[in-house]
Amino acid sequence: MKSLSAALYALGLIAASASFGAPASAEDTIKIGEINSYSGLPAFTEPYRKGWQLALDEINAAGGVDGKKLEVISKDDGGKPAEAVTAANELVSRDGVVMLAGTFFSNIGLAVSDFAKQKKILFLAAEPLTDAITWSKGNRYTFRLRPANYEQAGMLAEEAAKLPAKKWATIAPNYEYGQSAVAAFKKLLSAKRQDVQWIGEQWPPQGKIDAGAVVEAIAKTEPDAILNVEFGPDLVKLVREGETRGLFKGRSVVSFLTGEPEYLDPLKDETPVGWIVTGYPWNDVSIPEHAAFLKAYQAKYNDYPRLGSVVGYSTLKAAAAILAKAKSTDSEKLVDAAEGIEVETPFGKVTFRKADHQSTLGAFVGKTALKDGKGVMVDAEYRDGAKYLPPEDEVKALRPQD
């Protein structure tokens, strides 16, 4: 009677093979594989998806690439690196895509970049912020669009150095992103200002901040200024507790990413005022290329773009530019074409640097403010990413030499 189980396994394996069989491939399209955490982080990835879909429509309306239509096959990674690798495998082995793009979380970006290296296929990392993806764990096949942690830290440290504050405390989520953001900011600010002291730090676990206790613990150290790396629901709790308990009163706050609509909008009328932030003031951008993007985006979706929309849009534009320049779908030729390529984005022209495969896309630095019961970014100024990256000859030493 137990023999039945054995037969069932065999049946199951055969059934499994049927649903994962080989696909048909059409020669008149070029396929790009795209992976992101659609089910895990919809608030971020939906605007991103709308962004690349807009770019895809524009590219194909203009005749595609080399007369071929561009097709994007999009997969969800469920927020897990292992599933992202499964999806990447499916896209490359079964669907026959010529390159991979996307990802949000740093660890997923790294997992896919290593897969790309192993399978020798170009990977255009869209959103991961970790410095490792282009530096300590960089590889020939991986390029990254969004400004890295180090660049955001550089932009903020530049502003922080202008403040009179000497005693600083930090609050950051307890994982690699928070740790490297704090480390880079400390290093860059201390280099500009020898008189700065780091007197307190708090590392609540992501998603589980005990905000009242954290606020009191920081207040106890009596800092002149605070660096914040919290985001999402944790940021909301921190802001509510901090405002009620008077933590931010009379103190400067410098905060990573808080000016991005994804993080700013949920704060509504409780947006803290006067924080120095990096972000994207979508309705106050004077870059000419942005006007066209904004118009097209609003016409198509009847919604305003988030930063993710710009990233998604630019990612696909970059992919198309690389394909057009390479005039081939061979991985090696694509990589050669991508090194040093110039791409049009809503923030102007950016370059993917040859030395570390990092794009020079920048970010806006400004202050948070309240307007009509909503959080906005004011005095925002675009900072070119190129200015905040180490010179190309220096980054060579940061990358593995293989």
Next chain:
Amino acid sequence: MVYPPPLCGGGRYAIVTFFLVQFVTGLASASSLFLAACGLSIIFGVTRVVNFAHGAFYMLGAYLAFTLASRLAGDVGFWAGIILASLAVAAIGALIEMALLRRLYSAPELLQLLATFGVTLAVEDIALLIWGPEDLLGPRAPGFKGAVNLLGQAFPTYDLLLIALGPLVLALLWLLFRRTRWGVLVRAATLDREMVAALGVNQKWLFTSVFALGVFLAALGGALELPREAVSHTLDLQIITEVLVVVVIGGLGNVLGTFLAAIIVAELNAFGILIFPKISIVLVFLVMALVLIVRPWGLLGRAEAAARMAGGASLARWRPFDKRGRLLAALAVAAAALFPFFAGDYALSVATEVLIFMLYAASLHALVGAGGLVSFGHAAYFGLGAYGASLALKQLGLPMEAALVAGPVLGFAGALLFGWFSVRLSGVYFAMLTLAFAQIAWSIAFQWSEVTGGDNGLIGVWPSAWAESPAHFYWLALALAALAIALLRVIVFSPFGYALRALRDSELRAEAIGLDRHRLQWIGFAVAGAFAALAGALFAFLKGSVFPDTLGIPLSIDGLVMVLLGGVGTVSGGALGALLYKTLSIWVISETDYSKLVLGLLIVALVALFPQGLLGAVQAWRGRDARLQGATP
């Protein structure tokens, strides 16, 4: 709003003030933790259901309160919204209890865990569909928006309200349980369900009402967080482990214990972060591990009445394969070995992953089925295997072949260490201690960046050249998985396996004939861990990387889902469950963005239709068939 001057200098008075304020802040967190957790304790105490959906109800409470409190304007509207939301969720909970859980009370224990897990998955996507992806910031509580001056420090008035609400709810529950007839019946059912049923009490409605009360409290806990935090569709998983832990520390079913545990955890956190700013991530699990090692039933808990067995005493006798069975098993493996000749690379990598999870599930199944030891932390050993193999390759420079040995060795060592403490407990406490150890292992992998790479993991873990092609790696995985699963079966049918099963079925009698429970179960635990670690090591090479989530709670739960789907009362149902679950989930994730909804509903349907698991259902059906024909099965 009151803004007192900041603390001046480090005078003694200022320090005392600070500690007092920090203590009161901790009390507010404790209250909100207690409000979230007490319902879970009540439900478990009476129905023995580990209600995994507690977090989902908490989240629904918060979402509904957001909608209602925003719609019903005004001061009264806010509070009415909170209450109405909690009542509405309680009604939903009662419906789920009647439609789903009622069918499962006589099924193997923990099946309810699987059912409520399915509900959680589905609710998460349903919340997403109704309320959208963005975090929602609810209104602040009318009359409790500002701060009061507490010893010269600004202190939120809403926190004061919470500090009052926690004990108030505790007192009301005490009155309800001590001073009403319903409460007497509930307490009687907590002590001895069978006796209460024998006395003619309608257990069905008792259970439904208790479940509804527990869900009401969960939703209330969520709704009361509205003025403190944003509502998001990840609230459920954020809260569920924490409340489970608090309930277990306090002693299951003991509401006062839950209250004490909440205070201990919150205060340790409030003061712990002053000395160790990174402690929060692991603190509750450290506390739980320590408490359970010292007090095996939690702070105020009592020894559990003998629970229904996880394994299937009620099901068919276990038999090793007969000749025909062995032949068919060999044929199945041979058929599987032919797979690379007609499958593409992607199908092969999926099949390899399925094989790996079949091994993982089989190892857990041996522990749960034959050993009767339900581990909530089996992923720890899968993860240790993955990290052991990766570190051997990356740090020690060993080849893949040696790394595939190093992984299981590390997993075995970890299981020996954690198992020694764990097997001294039993039932849910055993499960929770294994969970605590798994979380501790997870936080080590997460924090120890220099060695493990932290959450950025270890990458570049690819197989040796000869095994690099998907077909070769598939054969390698097939060979190892088939051998290991066969070996697990041999162990189950060895004298050692019989001894484990004897301890599972009757600990007292087994010990009376001289079986050393602690030692035998300890070895069983470690062996199961080593097999899980082999699966983990293979997994690392399949993915080329390893991340802390290989040690995480979701993977432990996945393992249980596979075992229960296959049929915990069978010998090797787990492997079949893994085949089904993993294939389905990979396919569903690939095809839709609402994979959780699909998987969740599917799990609920399977549990409702086949409470004995798929293989269990087939066996039961064949057994009945055989009996009808008058033959012995």
